[in-house]
Amino acid sequence: MSHLVNINIELKNTQTAIAACRRLGWKYEENQKIEYHDGSSATGLVIYIPEWQYPITITENGTVKGDNYNGSWGDPALLNKLRQAYGIEAARALMRRHTAPVVETQNQDGSVTLTVKY
Template identity: 35%
Template sequence: MSHVVQIQTQVRDVAAARAGCRRLGLEEPVVETVKLFSGSVTGLAVRLRDWRYPVVFDTATGETKFDNYQGRWGKQQRLDEFLQAYAVEATKLQARRKSYSVSEQSLSDGSIKVTVQVGGAS
């Protein structure tokens, strides 16, 4: 039986965040205190391509903090790309931890279809 799932992503898995960064060719994320325009925040800092300030994730709460000045200091598309890469990598890591097989397929609209095989063929 097939299921389509839509996910609102919260970054909580550091290993998946690292894998997402590798997937996109970004620097390894680090837990640190960083200065955004409006103040300092502490968490897992991800430096997106062409962004002035890093995006900071609180992996305990799932909260995301960033300042891209309504797109002037960083395009939302870059954050969306990272969140997609993170979601795919987190899904793959969780599935493999349970010994499930996983495959992915890039679709023409830019989305990624991830298939998790839980048991035998149906």
């Protein structure tokens, strides 16, 4: 039996976010403080999204701070790509804890199907 699930992703686990960055080949720095152009700052996992003018920061409580100036300073689709990679890595980590094998399929529309074999 198949179950289709749509998931809203909150980036709360630093190690999972790091796994997502590695998956995507993106640079990151742990426990860093970033000052943004408006004078505000954030401390946490700093992620350098390709082609974004400024990095994003994932704080300890899972807040994502960054500015792409409504798409002028970076494509918002890339942040969604990070969320997708995070979701995949979170699901894989959960299944590893339950020793369930996971098969990953990249779909033509850019979505990913994870099939868990019990």
